[in-house]
Amino acid sequence: MAELHFFTGTMDSGKSTLALQTNHNHAQRGRVGRIFTAHDRAGEAILSSRLGLTHDAIEVGPDFDFWRYVVDSLTAGARIDYLVCDEAQFYTPDQIDQLAKVVDELQIDVFAFGILSDFRTRLFAGSARLVELADRMNVLQVEALCWCGKRATHNARTEDGVMVVEGEVIVVGDMESTDGPPAEVAYEVLCRQHHRRRLTAARARAVALSPEPLPFGS
Numbered sequence: 144m145a146e147l148h149f150f151t152g153t154m155d156s157g158k159s160t161l162a163l164q165t166n167h168n169h170a171q172r173g174r175v176g177r178i179f180t181a182h183d184r185a186g187e188a189i190l191s192s193r194l195g196l197t198h199d200a201i202e203v204g205p206d207f208d209f210w211r212y213v214v215d216s217l218t219a220g221a222r223i224d225y226l227v228c229d230e231a232q233f234y235t236p237d238q239i240d241q242l243a244k245v246v247d248e249l250q251i252d253v254f255a256f257g258i259l260s261d262f263r264t265r266l267f268a269g270s271a272r273l274v275e276l277a278d279r280m281n282v283l284q285v286e287a288l289c290w291c292g293k294r295a296t297h298n299a300r301t302e303d304g305v306m307v308v309e310g311e312v313i314v315v316g317d318m319e320s321t322d323g324p325p326a327e328v329a330y331e332v333l334c335r336q337h338h339r340r341r342l343t344a345a346r347a348r349a350v351a352l353s354p355e356p357l358p359f360g361s
């Protein structure tokens with residue numbers, strides 16, 4: 144029986160590496176798959192992992208229809224045994240519903256990989272729908288670490304080095320700014336406590352060097 148699998152973890156937990164490994168393992172067994180991604184850090188239509196591996200992929204825009212794509216491919220005579228879906232947090236809830244339909248109606252396995260929550264600590268729309276629909280949910284075992292050494296469970300966004308907890312959910316490159324040069328956007332994984340206190344590694348270093356006491360209670 145085909146299943147909808149959801150592999151999740153913070154940034155840096157090796158999701159894209161596992162996505163590529165999953166594709167490799169199935170391809171080795173003679174199975175035929177399709178690889179999808181959205182907003183990958185390496186650019187459009189590429190699945191890249193932090194370890195340096197990359198693979199061509201189909202870019203999932205907001206209007207992409209998985210059901211139509213698979214049905215059209217099968218009708219044209221192609222064989223598809225499984226789908227590898229990276230950056231699935233960026234897919235729309237409708238697209239996740241299409242993936243579930245592909246599993247149920249066409250008996251094609253779907254392996255989705257994505258971050259659970261965004262820099263505001265809210266669930267991504269795509270991930271929320273995956274939690275609701277997946278047959279199996281797996282939390283990745285490679286643990287990303289906060290600068291303090293605790294398990295990093297939260298994703299932080301910084302703009303020009305300052306942590307922010309509001310803004311557009313999807314920002315991959317630098318951000319356009321109406322006043323002044325574009326803000327340099329970066330991401331960092333933190334434990335919950337340090338996410339709550341907005342204490343990034345850079346700010347923790349600055350605080351350690353300054354005579355000011357740590358900002359408790361914030």
Ligand SMILES: [Zn+2]
Pocket residue numbers: 289290291292293333334335336337
């Ligand atoms: Zn921490």
